[in-house]
Amino acid sequence: MKFFHVGDLHLGKQLHGYDLIKDQEHMLEELLSYIKKEQPDAVLIAGDIYDRAVPSGTAMQLLEHFFIQADELAKEQKAVEIILIAGNHDAAKRLQYGSSFMKRHHIHIAVMPPQQEDANLEQVTLTDQEGVVHFYLLPYTKPGMIRHWVEQEELANTQDAVKFLLEREQIDWNERNVLLSHQFYLHANEDTVLCDSETPSFSVGGLDSIATTFVDKFDYVALGHIHSPQNLGDPHIRYAGTPLKYSVSEADQNKSITVVEMGKKGEISYHYLPIHPLHDVRALRGKMEELAAQCTEIPCHDYVSIVLTDEEAVQQPRDYLEKYYDHILEIQIDNTRTRQIMEEEIPALKEMSLEEAFMTFFQESTGRPMNEDEQKKFAQIIETL
Numbered sequence: 214m215k216f217f218h219v220g221d222l223h224l225g226k227q228l229h230g231y232d233l234i235k236d237q238e239h240m241l242e243e244l245l246s247y248i249k250k251e252q253p254d255a256v257l258i259a260g261d262i263y264d265r266a267v268p269s270g271t272a273m274q275l276l277e278h279f280f281i282q283a284d285e286l287a288k289e290q291k292a293v294e295i296i297l298i299a300g301n302h303d304a305a306k307r308l309q310y311g312s313s314f315m316k317r318h319h320i321h322i323a324v325m326p327p328q329q330e331d332a333n334l335e336q337v338t339l340t341d342q343e344g345v346v347h348f349y350l351l352p353y354t355k356p357g358m359i360r361h362w363v364e365q366e367e368l369a370n371t372q373d374a375v376k377f378l379l380e381r382e383q384i385d386w387n388e389r390n391v392l393l394s395h396q397f398y399l400h401a402n403e404d405t406v407l408c409d410s411e412t413p414s415f416s417v418g419g420l421d422s423i424a425t426t427f428v429d430k431f432d433y434v435a436l437g438h439i440h441s442p443q444n445l446g447d448p449h450i451r452y453a454g455t456p457l458k459y460s461v462s463e464a465d466q467n468k469s470i471t472v473v474e475m476g477k478k479g480e481i482s483y484h485y486l487p488i489h490p491l492h493d494v495r496a497l498r499g500k501m502e503e504l505a506a507q508c509t510e511i512p513c514h515d516y517v518s519i520v521l522t523d524e525e526a527v528q529q530p531r532d533y534l535e536k537y538y539d540h541i542l543e544i545q546i547d548n549t550r551t552r553q554i555m556e557e558e559i560p561a562l563k564e565m566s567l568e569e570a571f572m573t574f575f576q577e578s579t580g581r582p583m584n585e586d587e588q589k590k591f592a593q594i595i596e597t598l
């Protein structure tokens with residue numbers, strides 16, 4: 214049994230105002246070409262299919278296009294089962310739309326934990342020469358999503374909810390079992406590697422985290438939610454990470470598709486297929502002229518975050534650098550002067566009123582104080598906020 218594991222596609226996402234849809238289309242094309250080449254039995258997508266609860270039409274079309282292309286492959290090779298769960302960014306009901314129809318085309322979508330006492334986790338069972346493999350689908354879960362039918366009082370946190378849901382499943386541990394889950398797991402209190410594109414709602418060691426001991430018995434745990442690819446203790450519990458770099462903090466990461474191959478119970482191996490993005494995300498640092506000289510292909514289309522270290526004032530750096538880098542995410546200046554501002558003036562700024570702070574900023578950037586007319590206009594704008 215061979216399957217791919219990806220997660221956190223965040224279709225429709227923007228990066229510093231740039232629409233990433235072409236990048237995501239390119240990434241899904243590569244995923245399809247890997248499916249064609251490696252012929253996995255299944256592709257697991259561990260939540261956060263879309264970036265927003267109300268995805269854009271383009272993002273929805275992109276997912277549909279991927280489904281159709283994957284289904285088309287079945288004409289030439291064995292059908293690939295696409296198994297996906299909802300993440301915290303997905304709106305359950307919207308993602309569920311059309312799912313019973315899609316099941317006929319080997320697409321399995323689970324959006325909510327069981328909603329009544331006699332319900333169980335959704336499950337997909339596939340068979341190979343070694344027997345069956347059960348895929349248990351645990352979409353993003355909060356205690357509030359099951360409290361209406363769970364009688365026990367002790368659903369104090371997410372871990373309680375997940376533990377409760379897993380313990381009531383009739384799992385035959387002699388067979389091969391895989392779990393898909395979109396939550397914040399922690400292994401033996403080791404630090405899980407976080408980055409800037411995740412929702413900043415994680416409370417490390419807080420109410421949301423789940424110990425990996427509760428899922429350790431599964432032969433493989435395909436996780437989503439954390440955007441940096443990583444194993445939790447052992448490669449059989451893994452965050453695949455986002456397929457693209459969704460923040461500058463991920464500039465040095467290598468994004469990939471996790472490929473899991475299972476033989477008999479207990480036999481498992483892994484490899485990772487590199488994803489080649491349409492545009493890279495890079496962090497550049499140096500003097501303006503140096504960064505221009507470094508640019509080999511002009512203009513470079515990578516998404517770049519720039520830190521300028523020129524000591525002398527640079528005139529309109531964005532206009533200048535855009536000739537070389539046409540997807541600039543941000544430009545920051547780090548020199549003796551800006552460091553001094555950080556150390557001395559920022560604390561003073563915090564003491565100021567909004568008007569005072571803006572007037573200081575105005576003087577800094579134009580070299581003259583605001584005149585009376587400008588002050589009046591500014592006051593009007595503030596009033597409308």
Ligand SMILES: [Mn+2]
Binds near residue numbers: 438439
């Ligand atoms: Mn996510």
